Amino acid sequence: MRLPFWKPRPVNGLVTTADNTTIATTTSKVEQHLKLEEGAVHIGINSSDPDAFVLDLSIQNIHNEEQRDDGVQLSASNTQPSTPSTWFNWLGNQHSSPTAVFHPSTLEELQSIVLQARQCQKRIRCVAGAFSMSSISKTDDYLVDTKFLSSIYKPAFDQERNLWTVPVQSGVSIKALDDYLRNHDPPLAIPSNVFLESALYGGIVAIGAHGAEINGRCLSDQLTEITIVDGTGTLQTFNADKDPIEFSAACVNLGLLGIIYTLTLKVVPMASFRYRAFDYDVPYNELFDPLRKECGHRLKSLTQENACVELFYFPFNHTGNCRCNDHVRVKTLNPTQQLPTTNSWFRELHHWMANQAHILRLFKIAVVNLLPYWPSWTPFITRLMYRFTPMLDCVQEIPDALHFLKNAQIFPTWLVEFSIKCDDDDDYANVVRAWDHVTQMVYEAANERNEYPLSVALEGRFSKASRCIMSPMYDEDPEAVFFSIELVSGKNTQGFFEFSEKIAKIWMEQYGGLPHWGKVWEDYEGAMTHVRSQMRSRLDTFDQVRRRYDPKEVFLMPMYERLLQETEK
Ligand SMILES: Cc1cc2nc3c(=O)[nH]c(=O)nc-3n(C[C@H](O)[C@H](O)[C@H](O)COP(=O)(O)OP(=O)(O)OC[C@H]3O[C@@H](n4cnc5c(N)ncnc54)[C@H](O)[C@@H]3O)c2cc1C
Incomplete structure (x- = not known):
């Protein structure tokens, strides 16, 4: 079948409709639709509304008339589900068999799906990018794929x-x-x-x-x-x-x-608002020695002096078999009116290498496919990752600074994140301890049992409180600062669940941490009650x-x- 308009392309010379991942997914949806209604497919870019660009994927001849409670008839194309099959999330740790999968693109279609669910006594879950690892998108009833709700209106x-x-x-x-x-x-x-x-x-x-x-x-x-x-x-x-x-x-x-x-x-x-990205390396004990009061104070100052602070710790990044020999990478961002940096070939090269999909793929193969069989190679691999993480000092446009590691989605990792309110009165000493528990347990596991459950990194970010009541970072004091601390391990890493469960218990019980809804948490003992x-x-x-x-x-x-x-x- 010929699909004359099927090519994502700039609309009004401004944008492409989606990134490669989305396009690939979209194509497979097209194939699903084709199976449904041969010869009745119209695919193209709808640019009739000058204020919006719309990926218009409608199936002609599929038409539902729904009777609303208030008597209004709804016309609904795309409310016919595609052939049900097993649904998987990005990591593949969640799957379900929805009765029906819908791909709506208009408001009327959304309304019609809800009414249909009510009539048939079905429940609905939406799925967007499917990156969440908790069971939050799982359903055996109606699954609504929202990718075709893709209009951007005029700012x-x-x-x-x-x-x-x-x-x-x-x-x-x-x-x-x-x-x-x-x-x-x-x-x-x-x-x-x-x-x-x-x-x-x-x-x-x-x-x-x-x-x-x-x-x-x-x-x-x-x-x-x-x-x-x-x-x-x-x-x-x-x-x-x-x-x-x-x-x-x-x-x-x-x-x-x-x-x-x-x-x-x-x-x-x-x-008027670009970011100066500045990365540097700090000896572990200067930031995370729980016996040194100045460590917490240093972390607090970092949050007061910068617009953004992100910490990365790759286990075993220096020799010596002790976390005290390791280093922590600190990434800071600050607004500037300077133009983006273009002049350092070394910086460009380093950044290019870090962003390239093939480098990430190599690490993915090492961590996801090889380390499960040879876990004692973990220190070698995490040290390489540490070396490959670029140290930058440059000015970038905001999206480049925020999404500094492109293609992260090609590396399947377990993510466990808890948000802990920083203890302002005690100079963030609780942040230091929450971090140090992890690194101590990483070295204990390696030295005493030859186990390596943290195969990528420990990561931390600071944010002020959210005003949204369901956010794990909610607080009545808008100036309260939260530390979101995260374990990152390759899919298939041996012993990760048990290790992360122990850490999560410490973060919850000792620091009142609350989990990120979309990451791993719900099956940890006591997590629901907490x-x-x-x-x-x-x-x-x-x-x-x-x-x-x-x-x-x-x-x-x-x-x-x-x-x-x-x-x-
Ligand atoms: C590699 C990686 C990096 C990540 N980085 C970060 C990060 O930096 N910060 C962070 O906070 N999180 C991060 N996450 C977690 C991620 O942001 C969340 O899981 C997020 O929900 C993923 O968005 P999604 O489009 O995949 O949503 P999905 O996982 O598809 O959906 C998430 C939830 O939203 C609901 N939903 C989706 N669309 C709708 C809709 N239209 N109406 C109603 N409900 C809807 C779904 O039902 C589901 O409950 C990361 C995850 C991965 C895998």
Whole structure:
């Protein structure tokens, strides 16, 4: 079959529609549709609306008439599900067999799917980029793939508030929006973002994802408005003026209020806000010796003096068989009006090497395919990773500085992250201890049992508190700072679950840490009870909002049910 318009291409000379990953996925969806309706496919770029670019993938001849509760007839193409098959997330650790998978691209289609689910007494889960490792997207009922909700609308400038905003549909990828904003006149940027470029906005907002910018808080804190097709099929608009509590619940909603349709995000002018990226190497004991009070003080100063602080520790990065010989990489970002650096060939070369997919693929093969059989080679590999991590001092445009390791998604890793509130009165001593527990256990496992459960890195980022009640970084004090500490190990790493469970227990019990909803946490012993007891009152508030917008529990999911039940015992 000839597909004359099937080629992602710039619209109005501005943007490409998605990154390579999305295009590949889209193509496979096309194949699924082709199986459904041979000879009735129209695929192309719809540029009839000058304020939006839309990937229009509609199947002619597939048409549903739904009778709404209020008697309105809904016309719904794309509400016919594609052939059900087993669904897997990115890491492959979660899978399910949905009764039906939908690929909507319009509001009417979203509403129709909700009404259909209600009629058939099915539950709905959405999936965006499928990068989450918890069971948060799993369903055996209806799965809604949001990738075709991919319109970006025209950015607007509010003179009174001196604020740029951009509305997007929930299936827009981080890269697509970055590219669009970069080419806007004037060029704009999202000032804080997650590391990953191929996640979709609906997915990162729903779970409260965050970057490393201290004032960036979590992505959901950058929203000025969010619209959701709720459990009754009605489009609801949430913003702070209308109802701040409902808005706070809607901004990190775990997909429990309905299907996110659009999000309006704050953006900044690129020209006046680039980042100076500066990476350096610090001996371990200067930052993380729990016996030295000045370590915590140093960390605190770092957060006060920089816009962004990110810490990387690759185990065994120096010889000597002790963490005290190792070094920690510190990455800082600070706004500058200087032009992006172009003149250092060495910097370019180093950066090029770090970003190249083939280097990451080599590490992936080493960590994911070889280390499970020869774990005692871990120190050699982690030391190489440490050496290959570039040390930069340069000025970059915001998206380049935020997504400094392109293609991260080709390296399948387990991620376990907990957010710990920094103890301001004790000069962040709790951060030092939370970090040191991990490195101590890494060396104990290696020296005493010849085990290497941390096969990539320990990572840490600081952010101010979120105002969203379901964020693990929520606090009533907006100036409170949280440390998000993360274990990164290759898929297949021996003993990772047991090791990470022990660490998670320490982070929860000793430091009150709360897990990242999209990473690994729910099967750790005591985690559900801990989360419920830590979040008790805000979980109750959130649940009231959830019941209001989803009275028939169309969007309820097992992970959330477990969270409520387990603690009622
Ligand atoms: C390599 C890698 C790097 C990462 N880096 C970071 C990082 O820097 N910071 C960070 O905080 N996290 C990070 N994460 C975690 C990641 O950001 C989250 O898991 C995020 O949810 C992934 O987005 P997604 O598009 O894949 O969403 P999915 O995993 O597909 O969905 C996440 C949740 O959102 C819901 N959802 C999605 N779209 C909608 C919608 N339209 N309406 C309602 N609900 C919806 C889904 O039902 C699900 O519950 C990383 C993960 C990986 C694998």
